[in-house]
Amino acid sequence: MRELWSIFSKGILLENPIFVLALSLCPALAVTSSVMTSLTMGLTVLFVITANNVSISIVKNFVNPKVRLPVYIVSIATIVTVSQLVLQAYFPLLYKALGIYLALVVVFAIILARAEVFASKNNVVRSFCDGLGMGAGFAIAMVIIGGIREIFGSGTFLGINIMPASYDAPLILILPAGAFILIGYLIGGVKIIVQRIEKAKA
């Protein structure tokens, strides 16, 4: 149990996919101008990464290592297509807001990396926990970035006005340039925190 917890929790901070591993950065910048889109993208990736980890760890013994990459890609693409269709059917507005970035979940480095590094070597339960942890870490990072950009960039949270009327929102946070700069500082901040934790452990 304790071991499963440590597999799950490392994805959230110590090996956070966005801030520490710096994989799949494209969505972290592209769809984080509001909390709602970041949350949707985060949950989609959480689902895809967990489902893919489970299916890869089930089939890992039947797949010839030479053809493992195409197998991973087909598996990921199938799961992504399913989530695309579900979102399109039930949340058409969010589907439109995410645009091509939803289809591009297929090529997120983090999903392929977890399949290759973890799911192809571990059993189903452990792979499930790993996918859940990595996905949760990704979703949390997305919501943090989306939250900062929405609250300070447009003065709202989930579309509700929360800043006083006199608050003059700096447009730059909503623009691409602001996203780059913000993530740069966040990466620096997380680096300091992770170093502190590791120092305290040692």
Next chain:
Amino acid sequence: MEYLTLFISAVIVNNFVLTRFLGLCIFFGVSKNVNASFGMGMAVTAVMTISSLLAWLVYNFVLLRLNLTFLTTIVFVLLIASTVQLLEMVIKKHVPTLYNMWGIYLMLIAVNCVVLGVPLINVESNYTFSKSIVHAIGSGVGFGVAIVLMASLREKLRLADVPKSLDGLGIAFILAGMLALSFLGFSGMISI
């Protein structure tokens, strides 16, 4: 004229890296020196053009005919990955000098959002065949311009005194932000 506008818009106004945020892994991973990033830009442009050409044909003659458009994502990913592998083999066999220069970048491109993004945008915007090609070349050149600019900035950065926690990726992101800010000046120049 229409094509020229599309080309310039793809290179500067809708720059792939700085306004659409595609291909960031390569953008930050390979932009450590100017020569490597130049090679990467060329390889990306070539692969992008070839794969959008094939993707356009497959989409319009196979997927649309058979009413299978919901399979677009799967088909495009497999198409691009296998094209890149094939391209690598052909170049290795017939043009070894080119392979020695740019071969290593090809594998990095095989499964990447920058190359998958162009065919998807082409489909989404209903571009004709020739427009798709122009858009692909423009996007590739835009990617190349961005990555070479970034690499030359990062080469200068080596001499600078950067705070320890921002060293590496952190400062690279902030630098990219400044670059994006300057590209913002072009927005509104062309509207399509």
